[in-house]
Amino acid sequence: MNVVTLCLGILALGDASGYEIKKRFDGPLRRIQEPSFGSIYPALNRLTREGLVTCTVQAQDKRPDKKVYSITAEGRAHLKAELQKSLPGPDKVHSDFLVTMLFQEMLSPAFVAAAVDERIAFYRDLMTTLDCPAGQQSAAKDFVCGYGVAVCRAAIDYLEAYRRDLPAPEPAADPAAGQKERGVLVNPQAMEI
Amino acid sequence: MNVVTLCLGILALGDASGYEIKKRFDGPLRRIQEPSFGSIYPALNRLTREGLVTCTVQAQDKRPDKKVYSITAEGRAHLKAELQKSLPGPDKVHSDFLVTMLFQEMLSPAFVAAAVDERIAFYRDLMTTLDCPAGQQSAAKDFVCGYGVAVCRAAIDYLEAYRRDLPAPEPAADPAAGQKERGVLVNPQAMEI
DNA sequence: TCTCGCATGTAACGTGTTACATGATTCC
DNA sequence: GGAATCATGTAACACGTTACATGCGAGA
Numbered sequence: 044m045n046v047v048t049l050c051l052g053i054l055a056l057g058d059a060s061g062y063e064i065k066k067r068f069d070g071p072l073r074r075i076q077e078p079s080f081g082s083i084y085p086a087l088n089r090l091t092r093e094g095l096v097t098c099t100v101q102a103q104d105k106r107p108d109k110k111v112y113s114i115t116a117e118g119r120a121h122l123k124a125e126l127q128k129s130l131p132g133p134d135k136v137h138s139d140f141l142v143t144m145l146f147q148e149m150l151s152p153a154f155v156a157a158a159v160d161e162r163i164a165f166y167r168d169l170m171t172t173l174d175c176p177a178g179q180q181s182a183a184k185d186f187v188c189g190y191g192v193a194v195c196r197a198a199i200d201y202l203e204a205y206r207r208d209l210p211a212p213e214p215a216a217d218p219a220a221g222q223k224e225r226g227v228l229v230n231p232q233a234m235e236i
Numbered sequence: 237m238n239v240v241t242l243c244l245g246i247l248a249l250g251d252a253s254g255y256e257i258k259k260r261f262d263g264p265l266r267r268i269q270e271p272s273f274g275s276i277y278p279a280l281n282r283l284t285r286e287g288l289v290t291c292t293v294q295a296q297d298k299r300p301d302k303k304v305y306s307i308t309a310e311g312r313a314h315l316k317a318e319l320q321k322s323l324p325g326p327d328k329v330h331s332d333f334l335v336t337m338l339f340q341e342m343l344s345p346a347f348v349a350a351a352v353d354e355r356i357a358f359y360r361d362l363m364t365t366l367d368c369p370a371g372q373q374s375a376a377k378d379f380v381c382g383y384g385v386a387v388c389r390a391a392i393d394y395l396e397a398y399r400r401d402l403p404a405p406e407p408a409a410d411p412a413a414g415q416k417e418r419g420v421l422v423n424p425q426a427m428e429i
Numbered sequence: 430t431c432t433c434g435c436a437t438g439t440a441a442c443g444t445g446t447t448a449c450a451t452g453a454t455t456c457c
Numbered sequence: 458g459g460a461a462t463c464a465t466g467t468a469a470c471a472c473g474t475t476a477c478a479t480g481c482g483a484g485a
Contacts, residue, residue, distance in 0.1 A: 061438090085439090106436075110437075126343060127343055133267070136327060139324035139327070141383065144376060149319075189394065194387055200386065255463065255465080274447075274468095300453070300463060
């Protein structure tokens with residue numbers, strides 16, 4: 044799934060500017076895909092060239108001009124065809140966490156424990172983000188969010204069970220576990236290489 | 237996590253040739269990462285240049301020569317440092333399935349049902365692949381496989397519950413659901429665009 | 430003042446895939 | 458006879474990210 048198709052899909056759900064498309068992927072959707080401006084703007088220009096979307100410049104008060112894109116009938120047809128071309132291929136997970144855990148035998152137990160703690164905290168946080176929109180959203184978004192919640196819960200349960208079996212509870216590593224995203228507040232050098 | 241670090245990690249688990257490294261990612265690990273020859277061979281050459289691995293050419297009977305790589309002490313130290321540099325960042329899911337489902341409102345119900353069926357079959361198959369190695373493997377691999385199984389099970393449960401609520405059971409779409417990976421046996425054009 | 434948010438865009442760069450090139454052996 | 462497996466490697470290509478360029482307004 045490339046950025047061009049993704050932008051076309053977002054525009055099928057409603058008009059938006061490049062900046063707004065980017066913002067949509069700052070929410071829970073960022074877990075699935077997180078395109079940058081450097082790929083979104085060229086994608087929108089290409090879609091416009093191909094007649095799949097139209098662009099209207101909107102002057103704004105005390106804000107820069109905005110280029111609002113709308114999907115055309117051809118764009119809608121193209122998206123349908125693109126999505127139904129074949130059944131979606133298998134997901135790619137691309138997990139640095141799992142790779143790290145695969146090599147955990149050569150890492151310090153404190154680091155492994157901190158990584159697991161951080162991951163539990165991360166998924167707990169993600170689950171609350173995903174869980175709030177119940178019913179009021181579109182059925183499609185509910186499905187995708189629900190899928191995320193189900194997978195999160197399973198991951199948390201599994202990680203918590205594993206955490207209990209871990210040798211050292213290591214209270215010194217806990218500050219790292221509370222961090223959002225990928226903070227580097229805890230110096231890994233400090234915890235026994 | 238780039239291919240270079242990944243190769244170094246595999247070599248930390250035991251000597252291997254480029255071809256053998258590739259084969260390791262044909263198994264269940266392929267869900268996490270699936271590097272190609274075009275990235276593995278240059279990676280091994282770079283690791284050799286940097287002194288992180290050594291290479292010995294092994295002549296074989298009735299088979300082409302094999303270049304077996306071994307990790308050096310510096311390589312091991314480098315890998316440790318690389319993995320413990322910072323806590324692993326959040327996973328990237330990259331799911332064409334979820335994107336497709338996000339736009340399901342504009343797709344034919346038959347296609348959506350077929351996609352869900354295929355995904356259930358896929359995860360069932362994956363779970364059996366992941367589930368078999370219990371205990372005999374390394375603890376690290378057990379953890380990673382167990383994680384995969386837990387997530388698979390949650391996904392299957394969620395998808396099956398969703399499938400039951402789906403309007404049309406559509407028996408014509410079932411052949412697609414039985415396919416492995418991403419077969420194109422069923423012509424999507426045939427099922428009402 | 431200085432940073433942040435809004436808003437668009439380009440160019441360089443990194444990284445990985447696909448396709449090609451080569452060649453013996455084994456299985457159907 | 459043809460495909461598949463073993464085995465390594467390179468070059469072209471696709472795709473996306475990062476950094477840079479620009480500029481105004483609002484709030485700390």
